[in-house]
Amino acid sequence: MLVKYLSYEEIEERTRQVLKTYGYESTLPIPIERLIDNILQINVVPFPNLFKGFEINAFTSSDLKTIYIDEYLYTNLEPQYRFTLAHEFGHITLHRYLYEQVKIRGLEDWRRFMGEVDEKEYRKLEIQANNFAGLLLVPQVFLDQQFVLQIRSLGKNFKRAEIQKLRRDDYLELT
Amino acid sequence: MNPKSLFGDYFKAKRIANGLTLREFCKKFGLDPGNISKLERGLFPPPTSSKKLESYASFLGLKKGTNDWVEFFDRAAACRGEIPEDVLKDPEIVKNLPVIFRTIRGKKVSAKLLAELVEMIKKT
Numbered sequence: 482m483l484v485k486y487l488s489y490e491e492i493e494e495r496t497r498q499v500l501k502t503y504g505y506e507s508t509l510p511i512p513i514e515r516l517i518d519n520i521l522q523i524n525v526v527p528f529p530n531l532f533k534g535f536e537i538n539a540f541t542s543s544d545l546k547t548i549y550i551d552e553y554l555y556t557n558l559e560p561q562y563r564f565t566l567a568h569e570f571g572h573i574t575l576h577r578y579l580y581e582q583v584k585i586r587g588l589e590d591w592r593r594f595m596g597e598v599d600e601k602e603y604r605k606l607e608i609q610a611n612n613f614a615g616l617l618l619v620p621q622v623f624l625d626q627q628f629v630l631q632i633r634s635l636g637k638n639f640k641r642a643e644i645q646k647l648r649r650d651d652y653l654e655l656t
Numbered sequence: 657m658n659p660k661s662l663f664g665d666y667f668k669a670k671r672i673a674n675g676l677t678l679r680e681f682c683k684k685f686g687l688d689p690g691n692i693s694k695l696e697r698g699l700f701p702p703p704t705s706s707k708k709l710e711s712y713a714s715f716l717g718l719k720k721g722t723n724d725w726v727e728f729f730d731r732a733a734a735c736r737g738e739i740p741e742d743v744l745k746d747p748e749i750v751k752n753l754p755v756i757f758r759t760i761r762g763k764k765v766s767a768k769l770l771a772e773l774v775e776m777i778k779k780t
Contacts, residue, residue, distance in 0.1 A: 514677045514679065515677055518672075518677040518678055518679075519672045519675070519676075519677055522668075522672070524693060524696070524697060525677075525678060525679075525693075526690070526693045526697075526780060527689050527690050527693070528776070528780050529690070529776075529780070530776075531776075534769075534772070534776070535765060535769055535772075535773055537754075537757050537765075539757075540754035540756070540757035541754065541755070541756065542751060542752040542753065542754065543750065543751060543752070543753050543754070543755050544751040544752070546751070547697075547752060549752075549754075549777070549780065552690065555679070555689070572756050576756060579755065579756070580755050583755055585750055585753060585755070586750065591750065591753050592767070592770065594755070595765070595770055596767070603756070606756055610756075
């Protein structure tokens with residue numbers, strides 16, 4: 482299994498395409514669950530004890546039609562759930578070629594594949610899917626806007642603090 | 657169309673037409689998402705109790721006496737004999753196996769745990 486190199490910029494471009502295709506360019510928060518379940522009609526299936534028993538948060542079925550997700554995460558941990566969905570969607574979007582390449586025809590093929598997987602290549606896949614998830618849920622354009630707003634508001638606070646001779650702990654609370 | 661998903665596909669299409677994700681739908685009506693997901697994927701047969709079917713139909717916004725209502729019940733009846741058990745057969749399991757997953761510690765899952773995982777997938 483050889484994982485194709487994808488730069489951060491290439492992954493960002495892929496997330497931009499997704500947001501554009503589904504009309505989420507100016508939507509926050511990105512409705513990731515709706516996109517996967519209702520629009521792409523990929524099954525999102527809660528899997529009891531997936532994490533407790535196997536230390537796995539989620540996985541995508543080899544036919545790319547189902548995302549299995551730890552039931553506790555699904556029910557109780559919304560932010561992590563959203564990120565995990567986006568991460569799996571990252572695998573579906575970026576690594577489709579791999580699912581096609583692997584061609585698992587039976588349980589034996591699958592067991593063999595699992596035994597032969599190269600850890601380093603696996604890590605690359607995970608990093609790419611994590612980058613995809615982050616860039617999809619927090620698009621750069623929104624992050625830049627928020628960053629500028631925060632810096633401006635902090636700048637005002639710094640000025641007030643300077644004039645009023647406030648201590649650091651006090652001016653961080655200024656709004 | 658796969659006869660096993662005759663009811664599940666219809667159920668899912670109606671839920672989606674109402675603009676609800678599986679999680680939202682189940683939360684709204686106090687249902688178990690694992691079971692409803694199995695129903696939608698054709699792994700559970702439609703309920704035999706007409707009371708339960710009626711409540712599902714109303715949750716999906718179907719109105720008594722409409723064509724949609726009739727179709728919902730027709731599909732349930734047609735589908736009931738097609739799903740003898742809630743366990744996947746081997747060729748179907750293969751489609752549901754993971755290709756990419758890592759444990760939280762970044763280690764490979766042992767052969768024993770993989771076998772257990774397959775058993776769990778059959779039932780989930």
